[in-house]
Amino acid sequence: VPEGHTLHRLARHLGAALVGHAVSASSPQGRFVDGAARIDGRTVARVSAYGKHLLVGFDGIAETLHVHLGLYGTFIGGALPAPPVRGALRLRLTTEEQWWDLRGPTACELLDPEAVARLLARLGPDPLARRPDGAAAIERLRRSRTPIGQALMDQAVVAGIGNVYRAELLFRHGVDPHRPAREVPAETLEAMWADLVRLMRAGVRAGRIVTTRPEHRSRRGTPRRDDAHYVYRRTGEPCRVCGEPVRTAELAARNVYWCATCQS
DNA sequence: CTATGATGGAAAC
DNA sequence: TTTCCCTCATAGC
Numbered sequence: 001v002p003e004g005h006t007l008h009r010l011a012r013h014l015g016a017a018l019v020g021h022a023v024s025a026s027s028p029q030g031r032f033v034d035g036a037a038r039i040d041g042r043t044v045a046r047v048s049a050y051g052k053h054l055l056v057g058f059d060g061i062a063e064t065l066h067v068h069l070g071l072y073g074t075f076i077g078g079a080l081p082a083p084p085v086r087g088a089l090r091l092r093l094t095t096e097e098q099w100w101d102l103r104g105p106t107a108c109e110l111l112d113p114e115a116v117a118r119l120l121a122r123l124g125p126d127p128l129a130r131r132p133d134g135a136a137a138i139e140r141l142r143r144s145r146t147p148i149g150q151a152l153m154d155q156a157v158v159a160g161i162g163n164v165y166r167a168e169l170l171f172r173h174g175v176d177p178h179r180p181a182r183e184v185p186a187e188t189l190e191a192m193w194a195d196l197v198r199l200m201r202a203g204v205r206a207g208r209i210v211t212t213r214p215e216h217r218s219r220r221g222t223p224r225r226d227d228a229h230y231v232y233r234r235t236g237e238p239c240r241v242c243g244e245p246v247r248t249a250e251l252a253a254r255n256v257y258w259c260a261t262c263q264s
Numbered sequence: 265c266t267a268t269g270a271t272g273g274a275a276a277c
Numbered sequence: 278t279t280t281c282c283c284t285c286a287t288a289g290c
Contacts, residue, residue, distance in 0.1 A: 003271055052272075071272050072284040088283060104284050106273055155273085162271045209271085233270090253278095254272085 002069040004051055004160020005203030008128045010075055011049035012204070014056070014100065017077065018044040021095040028089040035110045036091060039065060051123050051159025053107075055116065063110040066119065070106030077101065123159040127197045128204065134193040141181045141189055148184055149177025150252040160200065164232045167257045168211035169196055171230040176263045177256045178249075216240040231257040 022043045025036040042058040049055070054075070056065040069075065082092065082099035091102040102108060111119065124140060125133040137158050144151040151157050152166045161169075170177050173192050175184055203209050210228045217227045217240075230240055235248040239259040248257050 006271080068273075069271090070274090070282065071270065072282075073272090074284060104282060106282065153272095164271060255270090 002052060002071075002073065003162030003165055003203070003209070004049070004126065004128055005200050005209065006207075007049040007052050007054050007069070007160070008200075009204045009207055011047050011054055013077070014054075014075075015047035017098045017100070018056075018093065018095060019047060020044070023093045023095055026092050028085045028092065032091050032108050035065070035108070038063065038110060049128070050120055051126050051155055052162070053119065053123070063112055064116050066107055066109050066111045066116070067102060067105055068107035070104070073103060073105035075100065075102045075105075123155055124157045126159040127193070127200045128160060132193075132197050134190070134197070137193060138186065138189045141184070142186065144181040146181060147178045147251060148175060148181040149256050149258075151181040153252045153254065158196075161196070163254050163256075164209050164229065165196065165199065165203075165211075167232045168209070168230055169199070171259060171263060172211065174263050176260075177251055177258050212240065231259060233257065 020043065022041060023039065025040040027033045027036040038061065039058055042060055044056060045059050046057040047055070052068060054067040054069075056067070058065070067073075067075065077098055077100035080094065080097060080099055082094060082101075085092070087103070089101055089103060090105060090108050093100040125137040140157045141148070141151055144157065149166060149170060152161050152169070153163070167177070169192055172195060173188055175188065175192070199209075199211060208228070212228060212230055216230070231246045234246040234257060236245050238244065239246055239262060242259065242261045244259055244261040246257055247260055248255050250256070
């Protein structure tokens with residue numbers, strides 16, 4: 001589920017496995033052969049995530065590996081021996097101990113420092129940054145005439161939110177996704193940001209998105225997947241708070257889910 | 265087993 | 278506005 005939490009979790013795991021280690025790099029699929037050759041044998045210097053973007057730096061070259069998983073990319077690894085190469089394997093990295101396979105990414109490329117700077121410059125504040133800049137994010141929302149459900153998905157406004165966090169955050173604060181962002185009270189936006197930081201940090205820790213409060217789940221203990229969300233992908237099912245059927249519509253080219261009673 | 269749609273975003277039209 | 282990336286969880290047979 002590659003929203004921002006997935007990328008930050010991945011950066012943490014990749015960093016622990018690769019930083020300080022030399023990697024062998026190959027592109028069995030054939031679409032990143034030159035890039036793989038450029039990093040093959042080099043030592044990984046740093047791994048970081050910005051919004052939904054992953055950056056990997058290497059000793060000895062100025063370029064940075066940039067990965068964006070898109071809608072269905074995966075980057076998974078484990079202890080050697082590596083599994084047999086299968087299907088469209090864009091990039092395989094191995095150390096003496098571990099393998100990491102990248103499949104189906106939207107972006108897998110080497111960027112020079114200027115391109116990295118341009119990439120970061122077009123991203124809004126990341127709730128998962130070490131020092132999240134809520135004031136800047138709220139300022140961007142307050143200037144936006146677009147529906148808040150659309151503005152939240154704009155990576156130049158907030159970096160790392162995807163369709164699940166959008167729907168769930170708006171539900172938790174009783175805000176209709178179609179409401180113009182600038183009409184949402186400042187105190188609501190501030191509460192939303194603080195909540196978003198908490199939710200996404202929990203998402204990094206758990207490796208999944210859980211937004212329901214315990215009292216709104218059908219059972220106690222660790223929520224099952226069908227108990228983890230208030231509205232996301234629950235079209236027609238009863239709202240966990242008021243019982244009204246959850247609605248769906250298209251907003252920012254994606255399905256948005258909301259409760260018309262709880263969110264106004 | 266196959267069919268479907270999905271958490272995203274850039275490029276092509 | 279449409280296409281593409283070509284994975285993976287889930288639903289249905």
